[in-house]
Amino acid sequence: MQYIGAKLFERELKKGSTELLILSLVEQRPRHGYEISKLIEQRSEGLLKFNVASFYPLLYRLEKRGFIRGRWVEKDGQRRRRYYRLTAEGKKVLKDQRNCWADFVLAIARITGEEHA
């Protein structure tokens, strides 16, 4: 059995969780792509960082699957930006993913937690 190093493990974790992060950040209000990536970086205190080549394909994938919908919006005094909001389908998926993560984290904690004598 191949040893999965920490870096690879980290990358796989990031990949698996990013969808959940993006969906949850657009749940409350529509946001544009840069805002979403900055929020993820800030709230993860730099642990999760994306560049343009890795982030936008994720965003477009979510849009293609119908979980989010992008729309060009022009506000007064601002240049037009593409804002993304959660769709009804996205809401369902977000709820399911949240539940899955919660169960997963609990299961990992139970298995990897220190044993008390």
Next chain:
Amino acid sequence: MPDWSEEIRAALVGLNLNPAQEASVADELAQHLEDRYDEMRHEGVDDAEACRLLRSELNDGRLVTELKDLLPPVSEAISPGQDIRERLLAGLGKDLRYAIRMLRLNPTFAAVAILSLALGIGANTAIFELLDAVVLRTLPVQSPQQLANIREIHGGRIGNTVARQKNFSVALWQQIQQQQKGFSGIGAWSTETFDLGRGGEAHYVQGMWVSGSFFRTLGIQPVLGRLLTENDDYRGCGLRAVVISYAFWQRSFAGRTDAVGSKLSLDGHPFEVIGITPASFYGLEIGRNFDVAVPVCSESAIRTESSWTQSATTWWLDVIGRLNAGWTLGKANAQLASIAPGIFAATLPPEYDATERKDYLRFGLKAETAATGVSELRAQYADPLRALLAISGLVLLLACTNLANLMLARAAARQREIALRLALGASRRRLIRQLFTENVFLASVGAAVGLILAQVFGSVLVAFIGNSENPVFLPLYPDMRVLLFTVGIASLTCLLFGVAPAIRIGRVEPGTVMKASGRGLAGRQHFLLRRGLIVSQVALSLVLVVAALLFVRTFRNLVSLNPGFQQDGVLVADFDFSALHVLAQNRADYKRELLRSVRNIPGVISAAEAAIVPLNGDGWNEFIDIPERGVSRKLVYFNAVSSCYFQTLQIPFLAGRDFDDRDIASSPPVAIVNEHFAHTYLGKTDPIGKTFRVRQDGGKPDRIFHIVGFAGDTRYRDIHDEPTPIVFVSPYQRPIADTDSTFIVRSNEAPASLILSLKDTAVKSSPEIVLNFSVLRTSVLEKLTRERLMATLSGVYGALATVLAMVGIYGIISYMVIRRSGEMGLRIALGARRTSVVGIVLREAAALVAVGLMVGTAVAIACARTVRTLLYGIKPVDPLTLIISIGGLSTIALAASLLPAIRAASVDPIQTLREE
């Protein structure tokens, strides 16, 4: 800061996204990079470092890899090495699918467009196919470019020429064959019709006389049996072998292999079939197929005493040769020029007088390329076909003008859609390409259908040209030249009707269009293209109508021409009694007896015998002298006719007497002359009692004829010919009577109704008499096939052009009125009378029509001069024709404009202003 949008587009070019999507992705990513750049600069990173870091993010390859699966390309990716800005072929499949979808949504437009194109392209292709077959196509033999026709160069020959100008007597052919050096193979040939039957009504087949070397020279191989060789063609060969064509083999022998070796009767003489030529070989004369090929040496056995083989003054053979390897036509001609004097000296007819000898010895020989065979059809129809091709080309141009108008209207209706697409980032070039894709599709479908229609039109044209006496054989098929022609004109039509809407798209200003209302106060400058279309339609239509009138009047002139005799109600009956072997001294009495029997048939008003039937193309001329009038060696047409000839054909008999029973072989020769002869050679004197001399061959003394009668002028060989001096002599006073009689029979009933009775009369005399019948009026009309073809087709095209112009003008004026309805409504609201609004529209239409008529008149005059040789009895610039054409078209054009004008005056000004 760099232009991130451009850099992102450059990175994404390999994905071949549609322009709108590419623009969206590039904008979004560019904003992200700009925000990241601002952030880094705020953090203290310098400009160069920030740009470097961001570029490394952009170009790490994952972006394109990830987006490739997510965003579908427009079409196949552009291969590496191509200019990234060059997307000529990218998206073509999508454009085509879009074009097909748009046409399916507008089935009426698509049907009209495709049908117009199919008819126009089909008509053009059919005529080109015919032209190709008659003029351009090479013979279906081995290396046709190496073949050359050898012909005689002469001032004028004295003697007998057989229908189409043939070049050589047998003696000349033999000399050429012996002395020429420029040709590896050389063959003689001639066309003939043979009767397959044995008595009764003739069953003619198309035949060829061929020398033994003929098939070898052409490189023809048999499909069955063998072909004639030099061993089959030698002096005195008699009745031996015959070769039949593939078509004849299928028709008469049902393709049976036992055809080879079977017997065939030709003019009552038995021949053995020795072989069959391939299906692709139809002889050397374009427009004529052959059924049987007979050796030249058998001619004397068939024709016996009237054989041409021994005659030095009967030119009946053509000669074709295959150039030696390395020899050019020039070199061969030089060699022929060197041997010509010796050849003509060796074949000098002994009966020629000094003048005739001098002329004959000046004759020369010349070789000309024969890759496309020989053809009387070509001489007759090459110019008319070229004229018809030009006419049908103009009709296609007119159809394209109408189509351009339709396309313009569609482009106008889609103007907002086009403006929106331009605003969203579509390039003009791309939109124009999309439009042209639609046009190419229309033109392609139209051309494909047109090619099919062309086969039908072509068959109709070939059937039109041929007739019962002279059927035409012209296999029409779309060879490479025809296909290239069709593709060429399809491309041209596509360009012609597509360029106007393309120009329109090029001028669309998205902002202006999006703000503008649907109609608005469209100014006059917006209609320049459409005005041009009206002018061109009127001009083209006028050219076509003038052409139609000229050809129709030419045909009418010829049909109504008085040839000097009454054509209707006359049957021509040939009685060939050569099989009876009537002795020469008894033939005159036999012929008179036959004539008496014919005259006694119930229903026959009058009958006569004639050696030459007027206007059938045959001719007989002799030199005459009238010493007392200083007339010397004048060539005059002759005809041998019995009594009642003038009565039967209702030719005015002006003075003297007709031939009668006194005029026999032993009595002094008598003649009847026509008016033209009398005026030309005898002046104002009374011709009755005058004499003239006819030179005889072989040193015999001249025959002196006494003029006993004087008749009105008639046309002789061809209806196009002007009246000419003609001498009529009695057939019973000729030195040797022929073995056939041609009777001209007049009846009050339909001429064809006499055929059965004539057959009975012949059978009563002998069942071996060979018969052939024709109705005189029909025969004469069949000689006018060329003019009839021109009149019919140009008439149809002229009518079509008028309809197309009317529809086109109506459409364009209607469109202009609709676009200017706001202006008209405003005028009416401001107090203009409705009649003045009608006047405005009509005046504008009239001005355009006037310009079109002026241009059209100039073009029509120029074109008419090029077809002057095809006209008869009418000048190319005929004032009456021009006046009728201009008047007619003006009326039609203004009538087409009237309805839109009335509609313009009927607008509700309040409604119109509300819409503004």
